[in-house]
Amino acid sequence: MPQYLYSAMDGNGKEQKGKINADSEEMAAVELKSKGLFPTSIKPAVLTSKKKAANRTGKKKGGGSLMNVSLGAAVIKRKDLTVVTRQLAILLSAGLPLIRSLHTLEKQARNPAVKQVLGKTAETVEGGATFAEALAQHPKSFDKLYLNMVRAGEASGAMEIILDRLASFMEKAARISGKVKSAMIYPTVVLSIAILAIVGLMIFIVPNFQKIFKELLGPDEPLPDITLLVMGISNTLVSDWYFYIGGIAAIVALYQVIVHIPIGKWGVDWVKYNMPLFGPIIAKTAISRFSRTLGTLMSSGVPVLNALAIVKETSGNEVVASAIQKVHDAVKEGEGIAVPLSETKIFPEMVISMVEVGEETGKLPEMLDKIANTYEEEVDNAVSALTSMIEPLMIVALAVIVGTIVIALFLPLTKIIEKLS
The missing domain is CATH 1.20.81.30 (Type II secretion system (T2SS), domain F)
Incomplete structure (x- = not known):
């Protein structure tokens, strides 16, 4: 044998x-x-x-x-x-x-x-x-x-x-991340196309109208303020296009520098965490990820201090990471998780209460898993609500911008019609 x-x-x-x-x-x-x-x-x-x-x-x-x-x-x-x-x-x-x-x-x-x-x-x-x-x-x-x-x-x-x-x-982390990303694809594509269309109008269409106005009304004829504003923006886009491209490049470069500095990264994540519309989704996603990761590690036998250190490194958000570090330091001194978690002021009371119950009953990993399930459902609902909210907001914003351009070009046309008549 x-x-x-x-x-x-x-x-x-x-x-x-x-x-x-x-x-x-x-x-x-x-x-x-x-x-x-x-x-x-x-x-x-x-x-x-x-x-x-x-x-x-x-x-x-x-x-x-x-x-x-x-x-x-x-x-x-x-x-x-x-x-x-x-x-x-x-x-x-x-x-x-x-x-x-x-x-x-x-x-x-x-x-x-x-x-x-x-x-x-x-x-x-x-x-x-x-x-x-x-x-x-x-x-x-x-x-x-x-x-x-x-x-x-x-x-x-x-x-x-x-x-x-x-x-x-x-699998669960990929599912929740995929839902958030897929929800952002549609508004991003629509917004990009709308910006290109508006820039195209300002570069190729408005200058032609400007020539027509000068020929038919004369260079000394006063134009409405809104028309002058639109034409001024159009002229800067045509003549100073390199200034806009350089400005965009500078903003991108500055952002890259900021996010590689600890205090800058924390500031950017704080803005993301508290911004309207997207902030609640980012916060709920962070809470779900924190609960799922910590619960999975603890139920697998990883010591709580090691688990908190790993959760901090994999949180993906400096605001949450700094809060977890405070919890880690408090647990290292012999405290529980619930009290220092509440002192961070970034976790809802429901999460604190469920963690406290989990510690008292000795079933913290199971309770963290329930928190993660709850907040994953809330992320799903929040993403659906955000998608349905963004569409009308984008339509209104585009209608205002395009409408302003149309009105600016239409007002001088009325003068031309009156002059010709």
Whole structure:
């Protein structure tokens, strides 16, 4: 009967290594699970010289070194990572060893980046590194949230459960982000077309009317103030177009500089968080993300201080991040989460009350999950309401602008008609 070398986690999260006799790798995995062990690696005890050389190469290249990050490395997109995580959870729950699961997904992958990252990860694990250490060599594909949940899965010996929970988290995050982005596509496209149309009118149509007015009314004939205003704007667009382009470029450059300065990034996020129409959606999305991420990490066994630190880094908003940092510091001093959370003044009372109940009952992760579900629904409703509100507002704004231009051009025409009559 073939002999296999295995690495596995016991119920206490300790790594166990040894040899086992079994007919196949699958049977070895089943036997290890029957003994209360969760296999992370199973491979034949007798390796060919080629495979030994590959293992030695893997160890030399950094089987576990977190600093071995190659420049220009392949990056797995978030959508593909969600699918890979779900498939890996299914394969592990079916009893396949981790390395074989990675190689199986590598063979099935059609995306070159996914194939390359999974192949390198499998080689690193074969070289003796843990799964989390192997993933850490691809920081652009796997963020700190992902790595810490994988570490929690390795420590608890329930990797398939953690990966399934992680896949669900990413699916829900992608769904809520996709809804917000899709809701903004229509008004953005309409607004862009409207701006181009108005600029076209001011550059190509208004100057022609200006010539007509001079020819038929004469250069000394006074024009209405609104007509003079529209023509003045048109003249500056035609003659000083480089000034407008330079101004737009300067604004964009200034924005890029500001968002890379901590205080500037905080100020921009504060404006986003408190701006009308879009502010409530941004706030509700941030609360949903905070609750979902913290609840997922805590239910996966990540300590609360580590979980708060990860939530801060993945919040995507400096206002929320600074608030979470205050909560982290208070919890580090021995306080609960609810009181410092209320002192930040950015979380609604309902969220504070639910967190407080969760702490009192010892079911904080479940309560955070309920908060996330509630606010995801509110984001859906707010996005729908915003979309229905933006359309009439844009129509009115465009009607006012175009109407002003038409009136400005029509008033001199009445004088021309009177003069001709």
